[in-house]
Amino acid sequence: MxxxxxxxxxxxxxxxxxxxxxxxxxxxxxxxxxxxxxxxxxxxxxxxxxxxxxxxxxxxxxxxxxxxxxxxxxxxxxxxxxxxxxxxxxxxxxxxxxxxxxxxxxxxxxxxxxxVSVTELLGGYTDRMRVSHMVGFAQPGEMVEEAERVRDRYGITTFKVKVGRRPIQLDVDVCRALRAALGDDVELYIDGNRGWTASESAAALRALEDVGLLFAEELCPADDVLGRRWLAAQSRIPLYADESATKQGEVTRELLAGAAHGVSIKTARTGFTYSQRVLSQCSGLGVEVVIGNQIDGQIGSLCAAVFGSAFELTSRRAGELSNFLDMTDDLLAEPLRIERGELRVPQGPGLGLRLDxxxxxxxxxx
Ligand code: MUC
Ligand code: MG
Structure with a gap:
């Protein structure tokens, strides 16, 4: 061929x-x-x-x-x-x-x-992924409404809350409102997309300590080298690297620097070949991972699910696979479906996708 x-x-x-x-x-x-x-x-x-x-x-x-x-x-x-x-x-x-x-x-x-299916080729661990939904910036009430709608309609019970605004209290209030509305059974974590300084991040994490967050992703810029180490050393909430760990060398730097405790793996930026290597790096070091999303459409989300479901470590935690729900349309002849909080992964051959x-x-x- x-x-x-x-x-x-x-x-x-x-x-x-x-x-x-x-x-x-x-x-x-x-x-x-x-x-x-x-x-x-x-x-x-x-x-x-x-x-x-x-x-x-x-x-x-x-x-x-x-x-x-x-x-x-x-x-x-x-x-x-x-x-x-x-x-x-x-x-x-x-x-x-x-x-x-x-x-x-x-x-x-x-x-x-x-x-055969790509998910079997990669590892063949399971045929489904639990789904995590990203809640973008809006007023606290609207963010709560969106999470409730997604939970009621798709059964999703894990939410990634976008933070990094100023004053930090705005985002702290959103997280508190989500926990109060959704209860203790849902999983919540935050993603700052580099919006805060290390000291703002520390203040926010302190204020959020009793909200029960799974982890906090990329709160401040990767170039704040010592600030990030200072933050990671004091945080009681695990810190995950996303934009600071886009390839193997960066993953090594962030983990060895003690600036991150976990890593977001995104097939949109490391494909299958390098995502596999980042995963091996993390599993070898005893570091947790999350399957992230680069605001992919259905084809990209399918790829993320194919990878995530192939391995035990990546399927432990809900993967970010629902951004496509907010698109007005998509290109797949058989659209992806999220039911009872899970996305079932097409079983090939290959990626098992057919374009419309x-x-x-x-x-x-x-
Ligand atoms: C995320 O996890 O940060 C936002 C920007 C980007 O590159 O991916 C998204 C989600
Ligand atoms: Mg992120």
């Missing part, structure tokens, strides 16, 4: 309501569909969600770097030669969503060619 073409299709699907957080907001899913064609007729598919405020990638840059730099280097290669493919991709720094979409499309091809070509024709931007 040889790669004959890599097709990049920009598409845009609006959100019903924007997701707002400390480092930005997303109103439209302006993503890139990546399809790797082969001489066997099989096509591997994945989705790249560019997040300009986090990684500097845009829809145009993802398409541009794949079309002009990556695709010409990969033509003629076998999809099985992932190590050789990554050696080529890694000559270029950055561009995590573009590289990851290619990686996941290759795994889709390998699964299809063997007639009419929808793609409608939403494509080229």
């Amino acid at each position: 040889k790669i004959t073409k890599i097709e990049t299709t920009p598409f845009a699907i609006p959100y019903r309501k924007p997701l707002r957080f400390a480092s930005g907001e997303v109103e439209v899913a302006a993503h890139v569909l990546v399809r790797v064609h082969t001489d066997t007729g099989l096509i591997g598919t994945a989705e790249a969600p560019p997040r300009p405020f986090t990684y500097g990638e845009t829809q145009a840059s993802v398409k541009g770097v794949i079309d002009s730099i990556f695709a010409p280097q990969l033509l003629g290669m076998s999809p099985l030669a992932r190590e050789a493919v990554h050696a080529k991709l890694d000559r270029t720094v950055g561009n995590p969503a573009a590289k990851s979409a290619i990686d996941m499309a290759l795994w889709d091809l390998i699964g299809q060619s063997l007639g 070509e009419d929808k793609l024709a409608h939403y494509r931007q080229d």
Whole structure:
């Protein structure tokens, strides 16, 4: 099997309501569909969600770097030669969503060619993931209403609360209101997207100590090196690295610095190949992980679920798999479903996804 073409299709699907957080907001899913064609007729598919405020990638840059730099280097290669493919991709720094979409499309091809699911190829631990829902910035009452609606409609009982606003009391009040409204049975954790200083983070964590948070993600910037260590040393709530740990070297730095106690793994930025390596790093060190989400559409969320359900460590905790619920539409012929708080993972072959070509024709931007 040889790669004959890599097709990049920009598409845009609006959100019903924007997701707002400390480092930005997303109103439209302006993503890139990546399809790797082969001489066997099989096509591997994945989705790249560019997040300009986090990684500097845009829809145009993802398409541009794949079309002009990556695709010409990969033509003629076998999809099985992932190590050789990554050696080529890694000559270029950055561009995590573009590289990851290619990686996941290759795994889709390998699964299809063997007639097995990618989740079995990766580890085959289970066929479902518990789902965690992200609640973006709004007034406290609206954030509580959203969490209640999602709990009642989808059975979701784990919520990630976006924080990082000033004054910190605003977010402290939101977390208290959510705990009061939802009760002690739901799981809550927070994500600051680098919005606070280390001392603001420490004050917020102290104020939230009795709210019963699972963990707190990326409260302050990775470059606040000593501030983060100071924070991690005193926090009674585990701190998780997200934007500060986007690849293996960064994971090592954050963990060895004592600046983080856990790591968010996002297939949108480390694909399957490097997500597996980050996971091995964490499990070898006895570090907890969470399956994160880069505000993926259904294809990206399916990839996150395929990875998360493949391993015991990643499926212990609810994964962030529900951002697509706020999109007005999507590209899958058989949409993902969340029921009783769980997402069942399609069982292949490959990623087990089928595109709705009419929808793609409608939403494509080229
Ligand atoms: C998250 O966990 O931070 C927001 C920005 C981004 O890159 O991902 C999301 C969710
Ligand atoms: Mg995060």
